[in-house]
Amino acid sequence: MILFQTPTVDIRPAGLSAKALAELKSGDRSLGLGEFAAATGSYIRAMEAAPNALVVRWSLGLSLSALRRSPALAVQQYREATRIAEDDLITALLLQGALQEYGDRGAAQQVYLDTVRRFSRPGQPGLDASGSLKRIEAALKQCPNSPVLALLQGDALQIELRFQEAGLSYRRAIGSAPYWPKPKINLGLSYLAQGKANQAVLTLEGALKTDPANPRALLAMGDAQLQSGNHSGALKLYNQLSQVESVAVPAATGAARASMALGQASVAVSNLKNAQKRAPKDPTPVAALADIQMKTGSFAEAADSYASALKLSEEGGLFAARPSLQRALAEAQLSAKRPGDAQRTLQKALREDPENEALWRRLLAQSYLEKNDRPAAEMELKQALNNEHSLYPQETLQAIAAEGWTEKFIAGYQADLAGARTGVRGSSSTQTEIVVRSVPISKENEIVALAGLAHLLRFTSAVRDEVSxxxxxxxxxxxxxxxxxxxxxxxxxxxxxxxxxxxxxxxxxxxxxxxxxxxxxxxxxxxxxxxxxxxx
Missing domain, CATH: 1.25.40 (Serine Threonine Protein Phosphatase 5, Tetratricopeptide repeat)
Structure with a gap:
């Protein structure tokens, strides 16, 4: 079934006239020199010569943002770009970012949620940027020195979690346009995504030297300071952004996390309530409030807040956030001694997110232990071990060991293995009685039993048996x-x-x-x- 049909219009530089291509390259040179007004003029002339060229719309939208002209003009360019290529992820994210800058949070969130729905990888985390990468790589053949295309290539590679390659693209953009802060901001964000806070700080300092009041750079610097442990510095930056409409909500959420790290729980809660008022449909501040409630021991309140965040996520269609929220909700419900509620949350998670079955089964085991139903807990942990995708499922093995069940599980898998091979399974129901029953001979069941047994033998350092x-x-x-x-x-x-x-x-x-x-x-x-x- 074809969901999206690419319009039959020029979307690559190869389709540009000589005049449009010349103006595009002229704009790139001006952007490289930090002459944003001149770059915008060249891109406008390129757009007039080739109104259906995607690369021209990208370039014009980015130059308008750099020039700090009305964000509405950049929004207009990206809307035209989505008409040209409605199946392009990078174009959709550029539109979402421009709407955020314009202050239209509702429209920005709607574009983002629609983008998540359309470009999510089936059965995998993250978004699929492969189509955008192909377009950008084709355009780079015609315009190899374009800072715009190098930047967008970095964005697409980062979405694909190809951080090293993304860094190379961002550095090419920085080399081509050292006075343009956006490539430095995006490289800083890439470092943050990799947990490299110190490198992020250095990169973002470079962006702020050329544009000290850039709200996106300041917000990213706040995040970098928070990640590096400079909570006071982060809080100062977040507070500085509290009245900047385009970043007020993430700044308030960041301020709450920094305040909490400084031991100022009441200030953190106040910040988050302010963020909720500004963006009542955004699940992020509600989830952050729940995090604080968990840390302060208010488990019942945390469970209610996570439930609200999950509901907002479901209503908005933000499927990517649901697994983490479902886990947090179940853990809060368990901490609040509400195992029945946790079981309902986890059964729903099992249906919606079977890829993480081992996690949901481990948490279900905890819920049964809260109810003192040890046989059910044992069954859930066995199912968790059977559905592990990790080479080293330590969390499940440690949960089994915590209940003193390791040797029992080894014996059970040995019985399963014998049954899968012979069709006869024996098990001890008491100290003296052996129960024997017929089971189907099954290669699949043999593999499951061997995998579980191997994990347990490794865990108990029974190396010779593990090798066998x-x-x-x-x-x-x-x-x-x-x-x-x-x-x-x-x-x-x-x-x-x-x-x-x-x-x-x-x-x-x-x-x-x-x-x-x-x-x-x-x-x-x-x-x-x-x-x-x-x-x-």
Whole structure:
């Protein structure tokens, strides 16, 4: 089913006339020199020559924002850009940002929510910027020195979580336009997303040197100061922005977090209530209030606030925020000794977010333990372990150990494994009685039992038994992760030659994440210089 049809109009520089292309490049040169008025004039002439060129609309909208002309003019350019390419994520986000600057929070939020709905990755976190990247890369072939295109390429790469590549694009934009603060702001935000607060501060200081009153730069600097632990500095910046309409709500939310870090809970609550009045449909201030209530031990109030934030998120269609809010709500309900409410929240989360089943099952186990229903809690933890996507599911294993169930789970998985292989499963219901029942022989059930058993054996440091179980796993399923985990177990046992061979098999499967793939290669190189087997 085709949801969006790209209009048959010029969306790449290749479709520009010579005059439009010349004006576009002239505008890029002026933008690079910090001559924003001249850049805007050139982009206007390029737009007149090529009104349906997407890159021209992007450039004109950004230059108008840099010039601090009426944000409504930038909004107009981005609305035209969405007409030209309604299937473009970057264009939609530019429109949302311009509406925010214009002070139309309602319209900005609506555009953002619509963007989240349209560009979310099915079954995965984040948004899909691949279409925008293709357009930008095609445009860069015609205009390789464009600071606008380098900036937008960085934005698209950051959305794809390709931070290193995004940083290179932002630095190209900064090199081409050192007097334009936006690339520095976006690079600073990229550092913040990676938890690199000190690098963010240095980058944002550069943006503020060229534009000391830029509200977006000041807000980002406040966030960087907060992340780096300079709570007083962050609070000063947030308070400075309290009357700037375009950033007042995030500034109030930031001020609340800074105040809380400084031990000023009442000031934090006041800031958040002010933010709620300014943006009553925004779930962010309500969720931040709930965070404070959790930290101060007001668990029932926190549960009510998280429920309100979740309701606002659902009403607005902000699906990306729901898993984190559902978790926070369930944890608040458990802390408030409301396990029945937590179970209803978690059952709903299971239906809506099956990708995080292990998390929801662990929390359900807690709710059953609150009710002293240990058999139900045990069943939920087993289901959690069966549905783990992590190579090292420590949280689930620690939850099992906390109840003293580790050996019981090992015995249970051993019985499951025997049943999957033979069709006969035995289990001890008392100290003396063995219950035997018939079950279907199943390769799938064998894999599930082996995976759970391997996790538990690793957790209990039963290395030799773990190696045996993981060998069975690679014969049955043999994914890259199976081979990688076998290699790690063999290495712990001292079987260096076998471990090296297993790491090689893991890498050749081609289904490992880049980080694990690099680790496998590094271990192969290290093990090549070690003896093959440990002395017994």
């Amino acid at each position: 179980v993981r060998r069975d796993m690679v014969h049955l399923r043999g994914s890259g992760a199976d081979w990688f985990l076998l290699a790690q177990a063999q290495e712990r046992l001292g079987d260096n030659a076998d471990a090296r061979a297993s790491y090689g098999q893991a890498g050749r499967k081609g289904d490992l994440s880049s980080g694990i793939q690099k680790l496998a290669i590094a271990r192969i190189r290290t093990l090549a210089s070690l003896p093959g087997r440990r002395e017994e």
